[in-house]
Amino acid sequence: KAGVTQTPRYLIKTRGQQVTLSCSPISGHRSVSWYQQTPGQGLQFLFEYFSETQRNKGNFPGRFSGRQFSNSRSEMNVSTLELGDSALYLCASSTPGTGVGELFFGEGSRLTVL
């Protein structure tokens, strides 16, 4: 069974630009969560989608948004990039059958903002 796939793996942007990151969950998983990982703050929850609906949202500004498609694939978008947005963005999928809180993570998309 293929794992969680995130694209692109690495990208470099400049301040003010926007970026879209993509996540394909494990087949059959309907929940997708996004996290931002930085050395100073660790993992911070961005949002969670289930069946195309945002179920939970973290404490991030409105520049961070996401969506989920009918095939459970998810995208997140960051507009007007700031230097502080440089981070590893992790996507994780889960399904009720795997147990609450049991997340399967992708390898992440490493964003560098110059």
Added chain:
Amino acid sequence: AQSVSQHNHHVILSEAASLELGCNYSYGGTVNLFWYVQYPGQHLQLLLKYFSGDPLVKGIKGFEAEFIKSKFSFNLRKPSVQWSDTAEYFCAPTSGNTPLVFGKGTRLSVIA
């Protein structure tokens, strides 16, 4: 507010030494607890989990954790570490359908 605290930022141990990583949480009501591990260059993966029952839970690779409700703690232990245990370890509680809140992580370096 819900929060989680991992006491150690970086732990350095020699092979065969015993390991204990601290984790304290602040949650009301029923809580489910997890430890995740991130090996160098790899994705985060589940190490072990506690939902209910026996407060001593065992995970992969010889790790175990003990849930002490009165202390709001879920410390991770391993009797004898190996070089391959070098990784970053994250404690994560959740309550009901709330998303996982991860601690800031503890980096473990095991030296030969």
